[in-house]
Amino acid sequence: VFNTTYYTFNVENISVNGTLMDPAAFVRLVDSTLRIVEQIAAEDPAMKPSYAEVFFSIAVQYMRECDVEYFVLETGCGGRFDYSNIAMNVVASVITPIGIDHTDILGNTIEQIAWHKAGIIKKQIPVFTNNTNPIIQNIIAAEANTQDAPLHIVKSASAQPYTTGMAGAHQQ
Numbered sequence: 001v002f003n004t005t006y007y008t009f010n011v012e013n014i015s016v017n018g019t020l021m022d023p024a025a026f027v028r029l030v031d032s033t034l035r036i037v038e039q040i041a042a043e044d045p046a047m048k049p050s051y052a053e054v055f056f057s058i059a060v061q062y063m064r065e066c067d068v069e070y071f072v073l074e075t076g077c078g079g080r081f082d083y084s085n086i087a088m089n090v091v092a093s094v095i096t097p098i099g100i101d102h103t104d105i106l107g108n109t110i111e112q113i114a115w116h117k118a119g120i121i122k123k124q125i126p127v128f129t130n131n132t133n134p135i136i137q138n139i140i141a142a143e144a145n146t147q148d149a150p151l152h153i154v155k156s157a158s159a160q161p162y163t164t165g166m167a168g169a170h171q172q
Helices: 023-043 051-066 110-120 134-146
Strands: 006-010 013-016 070-073 093-095 127-129 151-153
Touching: 013 051, 023 051, 093 110, 110 134, 127 134, 134 151
Parallel strands: 006 070, 093 127, 127 151
Antiparallel strands: 006 013
């Protein structure tokens, strides 16, 4: 990313410009965040943040400390009701291939899951997807239309494999 600071976050890692977060910073932010979580839980146990929400909070705090220019954020399991929807100043939404996953939360059909995933689409913000299933494309297109968001269907230019710093062939 052309001489800019960028930040990536997903449940596997927190990194700035490809360098994982310093463990000492992580411990410091966990400590301060846990005090707040304990206070919330004491006041109303039903409002106790989930692991993902706590981790997201730590990531956002670190991003602010590093004064990053761009923040690449991966949603949790869904989209429509995901904690990541608090993000402001979004420049693009990207919906990667959708399969049957997180059925306990998102539903049992590809249509239900696609509807949830399309929930990351923001008003008038471009959305990119490489989903080729017409059912999924229609659901994404309907949400993009509702949000007046330009939709771009991305087609693979080659069979060249992608690599990331994350473990697992599915991440590539």
